[in-house]
Amino acid sequence: MLEIRALDVDIDGSRILSRVDIDVTQGEFVCLIGRNGAGKSTTFRTIMGQRKPVGGCVAFKGQELAGLSTFQIARLGIGFSPEESEVFADLTVAENIEMPTWVAGNRSTRSAAERIGMAYQMFPKLEGYRSRGGGQLSGGERKMLSIARALVLDPELLLLDEPFEGLSPVVIPQISEGLAAIRKGGRAILIAESQFHHVPDFTDRLYVIERGEIVFQGTVAQAERDAATMQILRGTDGA
Amino acid sequence: MAAFAEIVLGGLFHAAVLFLVAAGLQLVFGVQKIVNLACGAFYALGAYVGASAAKWAIGVGLPTPLVLVVVLLAGLACAVIGPPLERVLRTVYDRDESFQLLLTFAFLLMFQDLFRIGWGANPQTTGSLFLSFGTLDLGLFKTPAYNVFVIAVAITVAAGLGWFLQRTNFGRLLRATAENRAMAEAVGVNARAMFSVVFTLGVALGTVGGALVVPASAASLDMAAELVVEAFAVVVIGGLGSISGALAGAVIVGLVRAAAIVFYAEAELLAIYAIVIAVLILRPAGLFGKEAV
Numbered sequence: 001m002l003e004i005r006a007l008d009v010d011i012d013g014s015r016i017l018s019r020v021d022i023d024v025t026q027g028e029f030v031c032l033i034g035r036n037g038a039g040k041s042t043t044f045r046t047i048m049g050q051r052k053p054v055g056g057c058v059a060f061k062g063q064e065l066a067g068l069s070t071f072q073i074a075r076l077g078i079g080f081s082p083e084e085s086e087v088f089a090d091l092t093v094a095e096n097i098e099m100p101t102w103v104a105g106n107r108s109t110r111s112a113a114e115r116i117g118m119a120y121q122m123f124p125k126l127e128g129y130r131s132r133g134g135g136q137l138s139g140g141e142r143k144m145l146s147i148a149r150a151l152v153l154d155p156e157l158l159l160l161d162e163p164f165e166g167l168s169p170v171v172i173p174q175i176s177e178g179l180a181a182i183r184k185g186g187r188a189i190l191i192a193e194s195q196f197h198h199v200p201d202f203t204d205r206l207y208v209i210e211r212g213e214i215v216f217q218g219t220v221a222q223a224e225r226d227a228a229t230m231q232i233l234r235g236t237d238g239a
Numbered sequence: 240m241a242a243f244a245e246i247v248l249g250g251l252f253h254a255a256v257l258f259l260v261a262a263g264l265q266l267v268f269g270v271q272k273i274v275n276l277a278c279g280a281f282y283a284l285g286a287y288v289g290a291s292a293a294k295w296a297i298g299v300g301l302p303t304p305l306v307l308v309v310v311l312l313a314g315l316a317c318a319v320i321g322p323p324l325e326r327v328l329r330t331v332y333d334r335d336e337s338f339q340l341l342l343t344f345a346f347l348l349m350f351q352d353l354f355r356i357g358w359g360a361n362p363q364t365t366g367s368l369f370l371s372f373g374t375l376d377l378g379l380f381k382t383p384a385y386n387v388f389v390i391a392v393a394i395t396v397a398a399g400l401g402w403f404l405q406r407t408n409f410g411r412l413l414r415a416t417a418e419n420r421a422m423a424e425a426v427g428v429n430a431r432a433m434f435s436v437v438f439t440l441g442v443a444l445g446t447v448g449g450a451l452v453v454p455a456s457a458a459s460l461d462m463a464a465e466l467v468v469e470a471f472a473v474v475v476i477g478g479l480g481s482i483s484g485a486l487a488g489a490v491i492v493g494l495v496r497a498a499a500i501v502f503y504a505e506a507e508l509l510a511i512y513a514i515v516i517a518v519l520i521l522r523p524a525g526l527f528g529k530e531a532v
Contacts (some may be wrong), residue, residue, distance in 0.1 A: 069429075069431075070425055072426040084363055086421075088419065088423075099411070100426050102408040102411070103428055105427065153426065176331055197395065
């Protein structure tokens with residue numbers, strides 16, 4: 001579904017991503033793990049068309065994304081929740097959630113009400129905050145809202161940058177279960193994670209990124225058998 | 240007391256027109272992050288085209304209320320220049336602010352020459368059209384009914400704009416794009432298409448403002464630059480990017496200007512800019528501006 005091949009990205013003249021290869025197939029839950037600054041967010045921003053690669057390519061469902069604008073990529077069916085959540089403070093919680101249904105050109109076959117219902121079902125806590133301003137939420141609530149908003153696009157692929165960041169230990173299993181349920185619906189999910197202990201146990205595959213390069217790919221079990229990889233992963237937990 | 244009321248009403252009349260232009264400026268800045276120095280040219284364009292439309296309408300013998308309708312429609316029709324101008328502006332969206340200022344300033348100067356070519360150097364009037372609407376006797380004093388009409392139009396536009404931005408989905412998408420364009424695009428918003436709409440709306444606010452003012456004054460070559468100076472005072476006082484700020488700023492500038500004209504006309508701009516400086520020192524983001532992050 002998502003194919004990233006030999007992706008090179010420069011920011012201000014320095015190489016941030018170097019020959020990155022990532023594949024995500026339908027219904028798969030994939031985790032891109034690495035330390036802060038390793039290049040996870042840059043990978044996501046490049047998929048969304050917010051950064052232009054200097055080499056390599058990104059394709060979604062066989063379609064090359066180079067040359068497409070961010071809004072076109074979103075409308076193809078990629079939902080994005082960035083690391084800083086980026087909830088619209090000027091809109092209420094309900095408006096943030098409904099926003100993707102106001103935009104024309106979405107390929108979803110579900111009705112707006114159905115898509116919005118899905119998001120509240122996943123994050124029932126948000127239901128109680130409907131009329132609250134996006135700027136009046138805690139970090140964890142913003143995170144939920146940001147994921148809910150991406151979900152309302154009814155995407156086939158969800159890109160979640162650090163979905164567990166700022167969430168209380170009580171909420172993490174809830175979100176984790178929510179993500180498992182989203183995947184059961186046939187969607188693919190790619191998450192970026194900087195802490196190994198956050199990686200859900202139902203993760204299909206793991207990509208370890210270090211200084212802009214993919215240094216390992218495989219299952220969690222395979223990673224645990226690889227001493228060099230485990231050293232990097234343990235480093236992420238210590239940070 | 241009567242003198243005071245006259246200052247207030249005269250100030251509000253000027254504030255009404257100033258608000259329309261400043262609201263256009265704020266809308267364009269809020270969403271597109273472009274400080275549009277050409278806003279004064281749109282105002283002047285509306286005034287010139289409005290004056291010509293009035294002459295034509297009076298010439299063919301339309302009744303006075305219909306003349307006014309023709310003038311306002313002519314002002315609104317001037318907004319057709321919005322999309323092509325926005326197309327040119329696209330070349331500087333990703334460039335330094337100084338390029339944006341230079342380009343919109345170039346628009347202002349070019350329009351000034353176009354006005355000179357099209358209408359000559361003499362001011363264009365509508366032959367005191369506003370007087371034919373009669374005067375309103377408000378007990379203490381009398382005022383031209385037209386001035387009250389202009390204030391009412393501005394209040395209606397302000398309310399309509401507020402409703403549009405707060406209560407319609409397109410308005411909400413505009414606010415979201417103004418707040419965080421990259422994220423709005425990631426939700427599927429076509430910001431470029433939105434820019435064209437916003438810019439045209441900004442132009443329309445200016446041209447309608449110009450068309451509204453021309454029956455009570457005249458279209459002249461220096462009105463564009465004069466208005467830019469005042470509109471910027473409004474924006475700095477109210478806070479850049481805020482429509483409520485434009486309203487508050489326009490009322491303050493309008494009233495101060497009217498008071499200065501009565502008491503000490505030479506100090507008109509001095510008084511306005513003294514307030515601008517006070518706001519910049521005491522509340523740099525403006526009365527309704529969000530503090531810079």
